[in-house]
Amino acid sequence: MQHIVSILMENESGALSRVAGLFSARGYNIESLTVAPTDDSSLSRMTLVTSGTDDIVEQILKQLNKLVDVIKLVDLTESPHIEREMMLVKVEAVGESRSEVKRLVDIFRGNIIDVTDTTYTVELTGPGERLDAFLQSLSSISIHEVVRSGSMGISRGEKVLGL
Amino acid sequence: MELTGAEILVQCLKEEGVEYLFGYPGGAVLHIYDALYKQEDVKHILVRHEQAATHAADGYARSTGKPGAVLVTSGPGATNAVTGIATAYMDSIPMVVITGQVPTSLIGNDAFQECDSIGITRPIVKHNFLVKDINELATTLKKAFYVATTGRPGPVVVDVPKDVTGAKAKFSYPKDISMRSYNPSSKGHVGQIKKAVELILSAKKPVIYTGGGVILGEGCQQLVEFSQKLGYPVTNTLMGLGAYPATDKQFVGMLGMHGTYEANMAMHHCDVLIAIGARFDDRVTGNLEKFCPDAQIVHVDVDPASIAKTVKVDVPIVGEVAEVLEALIKQIDVSESKVDTSAIDTWWQQIDVWRAQDCLKFDTEGDKIKPQSAIKKVYELTNGDAYVTSDVGQHQMWAAQYYKFDKPRRWINSGGLGTMGFGLPAAMGVQLAHQGETVVCITGESSIQMCIQELATCLQYGLPIKILNLNNGFMGMVRQWQEFFYDKRYSQSVMNVLPDFVALVEAYGHVGIRVEKPEDLDAALDAAFNKHKDRLVFLDVITDPEENVYPMVPAGAGLNEMVLV
Numbered sequence: 001m002q003h004i005v006s007i008l009m010e011n012e013s014g015a016l017s018r019v020a021g022l023f024s025a026r027g028y029n030i031e032s033l034t035v036a037p038t039d040d041s042s043l044s045r046m047t048l049v050t051s052g053t054d055d056i057v058e059q060i061l062k063q064l065n066k067l068v069d070v071i072k073l074v075d076l077t078e079s080p081h082i083e084r085e086m087m088l089v090k091v092e093a094v095g096e097s098r099s100e101v102k103r104l105v106d107i108f109r110g111n112i113i114d115v116t117d118t119t120y121t122v123e124l125t126g127p128g129e130r131l132d133a134f135l136q137s138l139s140s141i142s143i144h145e146v147v148r149s150g151s152m153g154i155s156r157g158e159k160v161l162g163l
Numbered sequence: 164m165e166l167t168g169a170e171i172l173v174q175c176l177k178e179e180g181v182e183y184l185f186g187y188p189g190g191a192v193l194h195i196y197d198a199l200y201k202q203e204d205v206k207h208i209l210v211r212h213e214q215a216a217t218h219a220a221d222g223y224a225r226s227t228g229k230p231g232a233v234l235v236t237s238g239p240g241a242t243n244a245v246t247g248i249a250t251a252y253m254d255s256i257p258m259v260v261i262t263g264q265v266p267t268s269l270i271g272n273d274a275f276q277e278c279d280s281i282g283i284t285r286p287i288v289k290h291n292f293l294v295k296d297i298n299e300l301a302t303t304l305k306k307a308f309y310v311a312t313t314g315r316p317g318p319v320v321v322d323v324p325k326d327v328t329g330a331k332a333k334f335s336y337p338k339d340i341s342m343r344s345y346n347p348s349s350k351g352h353v354g355q356i357k358k359a360v361e362l363i364l365s366a367k368k369p370v371i372y373t374g375g376g377v378i379l380g381e382g383c384q385q386l387v388e389f390s391q392k393l394g395y396p397v398t399n400t401l402m403g404l405g406a407y408p409a410t411d412k413q414f415v416g417m418l419g420m421h422g423t424y425e426a427n428m429a430m431h432h433c434d435v436l437i438a439i440g441a442r443f444d445d446r447v448t449g450n451l452e453k454f455c456p457d458a459q460i461v462h463v464d465v466d467p468a469s470i471a472k473t474v475k476v477d478v479p480i481v482g483e484v485a486e487v488l489e490a491l492i493k494q495i496d497v498s499e500s501k502v503d504t505s506a507i508d509t510w511w512q513q514i515d516v517w518r519a520q521d522c523l524k525f526d527t528e529g530d531k532i533k534p535q536s537a538i539k540k541v542y543e544l545t546n547g548d549a550y551v552t553s554d555v556g557q558h559q560m561w562a563a564q565y566y567k568f569d570k571p572r573r574w575i576n577s578g579g580l581g582t583m584g585f586g587l588p589a590a591m592g593v594q595l596a597h598q599g600e601t602v603v604c605i606t607g608e609s610s611i612q613m614c615i616q617e618l619a620t621c622l623q624y625g626l627p628i629k630i631l632n633l634n635n636g637f638m639g640m641v642r643q644w645q646e647f648f649y650d651k652r653y654s655q656s657v658m659n660v661l662p663d664f665v666a667l668v669e670a671y672g673h674v675g676i677r678v679e680k681p682e683d684l685d686a687a688l689d690a691a692f693n694k695h696k697d698r699l700v701f702l703d704v705i706t707d708p709e710e711n712v713y714p715m716v717p718a719g720a721g722l723n724e725m726v727l728v
Contacts, residue, residue: 013293014285055471058471059468059472063468065467066466069344070344071343071344
C-alpha cells in the first residue's frame with residue numbers, strides 16, 4: 001500500500017541525503033520526494049511517498065525517526081489528509097489537437113501557461129490520480145515533455161505537524 | 164581570550180574528559196597536532212594505521228563505558244578509519260571520530276587528500292557533522308559527544324576543515340546541550356511494564372535472552388536481580404556475554420549459531436521470551452520462520468527501530484534497559500501474580516536434560532593442541548578475570564564458548580560487522596584503560612596479520628598484552644564452511660605461507676614463543692602470564708588444523724536443528 005509520509009526536519013546540508021541514503025541502504029522504495037524550507041528557514045518539510053507492507057512501513061517510519069536531523073514525522077495516510085501534486089506538460093498543439101487540448105485543460109481545471117505556434121505548456125495541480133487521468137486523456141495527442149513535482153500533503157482539520 | 168580552532172578542539176576533548184586520543188597526523192590536522200603538542204591532559208596514542216586508531220578507541224569504549232576518541236587526517240586518514248567506524252556502528256559503541264578536511268575554500272575541488280568524509284561515513288555513523296564555521300566548533304563537539312553516548316550509542320564523525328582549526332574565536336564550552344530533533348526516551352511506558360510483568364509471571368517455560376544493550380545501558384546488576392528474583396534461565400548473545408555471570412547456575416550459555424544446545428533448545432521451546440537489549444540478529448535467530456514458534460515475546464530496547472524489526476513482539480517496551488529493569492523488578496514485587504514455581508521446576512528439569520548433552524565437550528586425546536583446551540587453560544590461569552579481545556572466526560567462537568565471563572565489559576569483540584584485525588588494536592585501548600590488569604587477545608594466524616603493525620604501538624606505550632595466536636594454517640571459519648557446504652574445496656582459505664611469528668614479534672621488541680605440543684602449553688602460558696608479566700608476549704600456538712566449531716545451527720535451520728558434533 002502507498003503511504004505519504006510528511007517529515008519535519010532540520011534544514012541542514014546533508015539532511016536530504018540522509019533520508020535518501022536510508023532508503024537506498026535498506027532497500028525501501030521511494031516513489032516521490034519533495035522538500036523545501038518552511039516559513040521557519042531553519043526547518044525543512046519533506047513529503048515522501050513510499051510503499052510496502054505494514055511491517056516495512058513501520059520500520060521505515062522508525063528508521064526515519066531515528067535520523068538525528070528528523071524532528072517529527074507523520075504518516076498522512078493514517079488519517080484524513082489532502083494530497084497535491086503539480087505537473088507541467090508540453091504537448092503538440094497544431095490543427096484539431098490545438099482546440100482539443102484547450103478543452104481537456106478546461107475540463108481538468110488546468111492552465112495553459114505558455115504558447116507557441118505548435119505547442120501548449122499546461123500546468124495542472126491535484127492529487128496524483130487526477131494528473132494520471134489527464135495524461136491518459138491526452139492519449140491521441142503527442143506529449144513532448146512531462147514534469148511532475150511529486151506529492152505534497154497536509155492533514156485535514158486542525159491537526160498540525162509543527163515544533 | 165581568543166583561541167585557535169585547534170586549541171578549541173583540544174579544550175573540548177579535555178572538557179569531555181578524554182584521556183586518550185588515538186590518531187595519526189597528516190596535512191589537514193597539523194594545527195590540531197600542534198595544539199596537542201602544547202598540552203599534557205589529552206594523551207595522544209600514535210597508532211601505525213588509522214583503522215587501528217578506531218579499533219583501539221572502540222576497545223577503550225567497550226571496556227570502560229566511556230566514549231572513545233579518534234583523530235585522523237583527511238582523505239586516506241578518513242577512509243582508513245572507515246572499517247573501525249563501521250565496526251563500532253554495528254555494535255553501538257560510543258565514539259567520536261574527528262577527521263581533518265581540506266580548507267573550506269578547496270572542498271569539492273578534488274584537492275590533495277580530499278574525500279567526502281561526510282558522504283562516505285554517513286551510512287555507518289549515528290550522526291556526522293561538517294564544521295564550516297569556527298564559532299560552531301565547540302557546540303558541534305558537545306553535540307557529537309552527546310549524540311554518541313546517549314540513547315542507543317554509536318560513532319559520530321566530526322569533519323573539520325583545516326582553515327577552521329587555524330582561525331581564531333572566543334571559546335566557551337556549553338555546559339548542557341539539547342537538540343530539538345534528538346530526544347532519546349529513557350523510561351519505559353508504565354502500562355507496558357505492567358502488561359509485561361503479568362506475561363512474565365504467567366510463564367511456564369520462560370527464557371531471558373539478553374544482548375549487548377544490557378552492557379551498554381549499564382543494566383547488568385539489574386539483570387542479575389531481575390533474573391534471580393524470577394529464577395528463570397538466562398542466555399546471552401555474543402555481544403551480551405558477561406552481562407549475567409557465566410558461572411551462575413541460571414546461565415545456560417550463549418545462544419545462536421554456535422550457542423549451547425541447552426540455550427537454543429530452551430529458546431525454541433519457550434512460551435515466554437524476555438528479550439532485553441538484544442536485536443534478534445540473524446546469527447541468533449537462525450531461520451526466522453522456525454524461531455520460537457510458541458513464544459509470546461517481551462522486548463525491551465532503547466531503540467524503537469530494533470523492536471519488531473525481524474520478529475513480531477507482543478509487549479514492546481522502549482526505554483533505557485537499566486531503568487526498565489528496575490521498573491519491572493518493582494512491578495514484580497507489587498503484582499498479585501507469582502512465579503509458577505512448579506512449572507519452572509519442571510522447565511529446569513527439561514533444561515538439565517539438554518544440558519546433560521554436554522555440547523561443548525571436545526576430544527583431548529592426540530598429539531595436536533586443541534584450540535578449545537588452550538582457551539580453557541587461559542581461562543583457568545587468569546581466574547576468569549582477564550579482559551579478552553578477539554578477532555573474527557573460529558577462535559572468536561571458541562573464546563566465547565570456553566572463556567566464562569562473570570563480569571561485563573571483559574569480552575571485547577566485533578560481533579555485528581565481524582571485523583578481522585580488530586583484536587590487537589582493541590586490546591591496546593583496553594590495556595591503556597586498565598593498566599595493571601591482564602589483557603588477552605585471542606586471535607588466529609589470519610586475523611592477526613590484518614593489523615599486526617600495531618605491535619610497534621604496543622612497544623611504544625609499553626602495553627603488556629598477551630596474544631594467543633591459535634594458528635591452524637587456515638582461515639578456520641571459512642575452511643569449516645567449505646568443509647561442510649562446498650565438499651572440502653578449500654578455495655583460498657589455506658593460510659600456510661606465514662611469517663616466523665616468533666622472529667617477527669621479537670623484531671618488534673616483544674617476546675615470542677611457539678608452542679607445538681599439548682604438553683608444552685602450560686609452560687608457555689606460565690612464561691606469558693608470569694615470567695614475562697610486564698611484556699607483550701605472543702604465543703604462536705599450533706593447533707589441530709581441522710578442528711571445527713560445534714555445536715552449530717546450519718544456515719537456514721531452526722535453533723532446534725543444531726548439529727552437535
